[in-house]
Amino acid sequence: MTEGPAPRPDPHRAADAEARAAARALLGSARDAVLAVLDAEGWPMTLRIALQTDAAGTPLALLSGLALHSAALSRDPRAALLLTEDGPAKGSALTRPRLSLQVEAALVPPADEAALRALWRARDPKAAVYLGLPDFRFWRFTVRAGLLNAGFGAAFRLTAADLAAPTVE
Secondary structure (H helix, E strand, O other), rough: OOOOOOOOOOOOOOOOHHHHHHHHHHHOHHHHHHEEOOOOOEEEEEEEEEEEEOOOOOEEEEEEEEOOOHHHHHHHEEEEEEEEEEOOOOOHHOOOEEEEEEEEEEOOOOHHHHHHHHHHHHHHHHHHHHHHOOEEEEEEEEEEEEEEEEOOOOOOEEEEHHHOOOOOO
């Protein structure tokens, strides 16, 4: 009887205060992300999307209802987001901080969209053209879990609570 290979130790550490702050900063400053969804046949596909967060730090996207990814999210709300550090590329992409999130997508109720449109426009004035199109809707991504790779040897597992905006008391 042969035994399989010995289990490898998990290279990800539990998030500490510094990792949580770095992940929240990366999420809060992101203006785009790679979205991974499952198509109608169950195959994964990735797309670059515009991304922002609401006041609670929850990721939001403004997506066209005509897009394949909107249809995919309507069928199966499970998705993933990949965010990378903004700014000019320095060195290998594998050495820059990046945040992977497992999320569940939901359309934002129409009654809540007016406030989000104003917030989105304030952060991205060039998005005004999309904000005025009737097929564009907001999607909210509820975070389930995440992985922060903050550089070589700096990988952390994150919970939804780790990524929530800190409350002010």
